[in-house]
Amino acid sequence: MGIGELIRELRSALGWSQGRLASEINKQFGTTLGREYVSGWECAKHEPGTFYLRALSAVLDVPLAVLGNELERRTFLTDVAGVAIAPVVASDLLSQGFAARLRGGPSADDWEGKLSAYGTDYMSMGAADIQRRVSGELVVVQQQLDSAPLWSVAARFMTLYAKTFPGSDGSKAVSWYRMAARAADESRDESARVWVRGRAAIALGYEGASLPVADVIADQAVAISDRPSLGLLxxxxxxxxxxxxxxxxxxxxxxxxxxxxxxxxxxxxEQTSDYAVPYWRLNVFRSLLLARLGDEKGAVAAQEQAHRELPPTLPRFATHLALHRGLMLARSGDRAGGVAVARAAMDALPPAKHSLTLRMLLAEVHA
Structure with a gap:
């Protein structure tokens, strides 16, 4: 498949017109691209150059290597086929869900064990793998929502599922976060209600996406309980x-x-889980925050603290820190240097470990 066909397939999968794709690129990268130019790409009249390959990578949410290399494109399309819920897969999911209902399904303790495992896997797995696996879990757990503890389980799975969509989408991620909050309310579990909202707020705020929603959801968490907790953090x-x-x-x-x-x-x-915030992860939060504020000294200190304790098994978070450095450079006036640092960090990380958040941070450095 040529790059023009791939662009058309990815655009269509998002339900976007050619004009919408051009508009999204213009919005994120300050360009004046027209619909006709997108049409030219898709019809193979011309190919996007290096700048627009990077823009397409960010806007369409695919690794840059996928757009620039024929072999990578074929591999990516195979992966997409595995993630897409085709009729046969949908049939299997339905069967799985009803079978679980007839059997009574996993116990609440079993579900907590699953969530714990996913919390660890999330730290190193790609969004596509998480999305594919969690979609199956959601189909099963929704058949068991007849007790408060299982509403809590469902809420946390919904939050994890929401993280597999880009917050800048403005619809899918936010919709799932809001459903997760409502599900947590059904659980009547105060800690789950705060954690789900807090996790949604940091996801959207860190990505720099849907900021009014991030504020509202965070305020809800604080209103439920201002007692110290990881959700409040x-x-x-x-x-x-x-x-x-x-x-x-x-x-x-x-x-x-x-x-x-x-x-x-x-x-x-000393925990490696999405349900934990050790000191190195706190400093990842602070590194980006201070870089955005232009506090170079504070940001560098946070990055050094994070690096001291960051587990070597989590290279994705080392890439986060490199992107923060790129953002600092770009904000200080050295845009080319910042982009070069950020791009090199992304290129050094295997594409399978790329996350939606990393791609959004890269777009922020470019912008």
């Missing part, structure tokens, strides 16, 4: 990033100070 840093993206430096720094106080009470230690 996530909510505070979600709001801090949203404030930084809006240019409200004072509020962002105030929230950073509050977040550090919450961490002192509830921080995790």
């Amino acid at each position: 996530n909510a505070v840093y979600g709001k801090a990033h949203a404030a930084a993206m809006r240019g409200d430096r004072a509020t962002a720094l105030e929230l950073d100070a509050r977040g550090q106080r919450v961490f002192d009470t509830v921080g995790s230690y």
